[in-house]
Amino acid sequence: MKVDKTLVASVALHVLVIGWGLISFSARSLEAPPPESMPVDIISADQLSKITAGIKTGEKDQPKPLVEKIADAKPVEDAVGKITEKKEIVTASAPEPPPKPVEKPVEKKPDPPKPVAENKPKDEPKPLEKKPDPPKVDPIAEALKSEDTKKPMPKPEAKAAPPQPPKPKQERTFDQSKIAALLDKRDPTRQSITGAALNSSASLGTTRGTAATLSQSELDAMRARLASLWNVQPGVEHPEELYVTVRIRLNPDRRLAAPPQVVSSGTSARYQAAAEAAVRAVLQGQPYTMLRDETYEQWKYMDIDFDPKQMFRS
Amino acid sequence: MPVTSFSLPSLPLNRRDILIGGAGAAASLLLPSLAGAQTKLQITEGNVAPLPIAIPNFVAGSPADGEVGAGVAQVITNNLKRSGLFAPIDQAAFIEKIVNIDAAPQFQSWKTINAQALVTGRMTRQGDGRLKAEFRLWDVTAGQQLTGQQYFTSPEYWRRIAHIISDQIYERLTGDKGYFDSRVVFVDETGAKERRVKRLALMDQDGANVRYLTRGSDLVLTPRFSPSTQEITYMEFGQGDPRVYLRNIETGQSEIVGNFPGMSFAPRFSPDGQRVIMSLQQGGNSNLFVMDLRSKSTTRLTDTPAIDTSPSYAPDGTRICFESDRGGKPQIYVMPATGGAAQRISFGEGSYSTPVWSPRGDYIAFTKQGGGQFSIGIMKPDGSGERILTSGFHNEGPTFAPNGRVLMFFRDPGGNSGPSLFTVDISGRNEQRVPTPGFASDPAWSPLLS
Helix, strand or coil, X not given: CCCCHHHHHHHHHHHHHHHHHHHHHXXXXXXXXXXXXXXXXXXXXXXXXXHHHHHHHHCCCCHHHHHHHHHHHHHHHHHHHHHHHHHHHHHHCCCCCCHHHHHHHHHHCCCCHHHHHHHHHHHCHHHHHCCCHHHHHHHHHHHXXXXXXXXXXXXXXXXXXXXXXXXCCHHHHCCCXXXXXXXXXXXXXXXXHHHHHHHHHHHHHHHHHHCCCCCHHHHHHHHHHHHHHCECCCCCCCHHHCCEEEEEEECCCCCECCCCEECCCCCCHHHHHHHHHHHHHHHHHCCCCCCCHHHHHXXXXXXXXXXXXXXXXX | CCCEEXXXXXXXXXXXXXXXXXXXXXXXXXHHHHCCCCEEEEEXXXXXXXXXXXXXXXXXXXXXXHHHHHHHHHHHHHHHHHHCCEEECCHHHCCCCCCCCCCCCCHHHHHHXXXXXXXXXXXXXXXXXXXXXXXXXXXXXXXXXXXXXXXXXXXXXXXXXXXXXXXXXHHHHHCCCCCCXXXXXXXXXXXXXXXXXXXXXXXXXXXXXXXXXXXXXXXXXXXXXXCCCCEEEEEEEXXXXXXXXXXXXXXXXXXXXXXXXXXXXXXXXXXXXCEEEEEEEECCEEEXXXXXXXXXXXXXXXXCCCEEEEEEECCCCCEEEEEECCCCCCEEEEEECCCCCCEECCXXXXXXXXXXXXXXXXXXXXXXXXXXXXXXXXXCCCCCCCXXXXXXXXXXXXXXXXXXXXXXXXXXXXXXXXXXXXXXXXXXXXXXXXXXXXXXXXXXXXXXXX
């Protein structure tokens, strides 16, 4: 018998290819890598908007470091000049004069800054929430003062060393009326820093632009007030059924414009008692002084959910 | 006791009130459409503090009624205070003196003392000798009447009127039925510890009006109320074996339940009052039997070589819970009321005994022994949600208030002292001692009398 060699070759090749495919593909198909589990938080649209809003508010914190950096740069130059003056005086001229200027600035500067630094955190949050026009000038000036004072404190030692090389400024030190000169230099630093501060105020301004939304602190304060007034009975049966939603309309004076309205529904006597307890809490809570004028449109109408379920988890 | 009641109508509103109300209704109709983008605020934590309530002395309809007016207010105050859900305000703080209950009170003067609810009432002796009691419950915050009722009764039942009014207030403000118009039967204990005399006694739930039902010559245990509140069943050590008795409270007549060869004990009525379920001793074991009180026919429910006892019906009568040591230590089991497969529901450390099903069906209370302590606790009928309410040297024998929100039990501090009665909320709050003339044990709470 004659066997067609090409047929044999063809069969052999097919067997090879199919056999290889069976083995390799079947082997691969077994290697199904287990999908990595990913932690997922399910949030509502409200929560997402709050989170994104949180970034905007986060900028309020950023302006502070920005101001410091800018201020650092400018005052560094001035401070360098001052410090170099002092040290040069020490080296070039008699030792007596240098210590005096060193002590004086150190004493004078730290004294004002301390109160300023303390006031600063207090003042800043207020302008963020409210829109006081005059305060804008004050916080900046205060910020500048505090920056001035803060910088000289650490810098005299650390940054004193590098500034020494620039000697051209040493000539300035020869000028008399050192105190007056120092005062003069402070003024320009304030102006220059105000320029830097304007940026920060601008960023504050932008946050104010979006700040017409109810802040979490306002809501938390209102929530805390209602929680303290909401009387819940211990041992009530089926607390999960006693979910009460109260709709309120508030006047700008933060008092109820109309009697609270229960918009959820339930028929049992227990539900009626729960609804009345919720209404009592809302009535007692007024005026809601924690709400700001700027956000009136946000709190003019509110739906307040009273949910006792979590209190009775056993 | 004849008590007739009528509901008091709300006070007529004047024209201005109606106009304001109409405006409010109109505004509320507009609210949903106006309220497109409301802010949602969710309150998930509340205040479990008791509700401040003002209860001035009831106005005397005639000069002779002043004493009863003060007495009724005092009983209501005591009831609501003991419930733990209300905080009655000291009368010394009151600004307004209520002189006419047919006029609306000055709500502002009650708001000033932080009252959220106000009770006004009047007691009037009628020409026919009966006593008329009227009361109104006001929501001080909302400035409106919540409920109003009037009752007629014999003057000697003024305390019961006060309990009924307390129940009305409790129900209107909590949404749950009250439990103040109820009684407790218990074992009164007097004398030295070695020669303790035990008598069956009956009292109002607040400890008033104590009556003794037996003389104390024979030892009595485990009294239980019938649903009609007219009869009790209990175990008494007579001449022979201890037996289950049935006693009519009013007539004092008593009879032995069934005629069994051995000891019978741990009786309890079925919810319809037609049957008594109990344990019968058979050798070293005991099994559960139920007897129909009319036909006297007896049905065996369990047949095990173990001690099955302390049976208690579910409020719908379809199932029973009981205690059995068939698994080794005493545990709680649930089975159909007609017998059949029993399912163990208690699985915690220690042993469980004296189960009793709540009148509202949601819990089974028990005594738990373990770690050298006796505890009172509750669990759901499927065995989940076990919660210990109180623990100590010796706590035993829980019984539910008619609304299922309060438990009474007895506590023995040990030593030469004796047991006394306590109540505790099913959330574990508000433990209160119940006043009794002497030592007391084995309480059983009646259903509501009315």
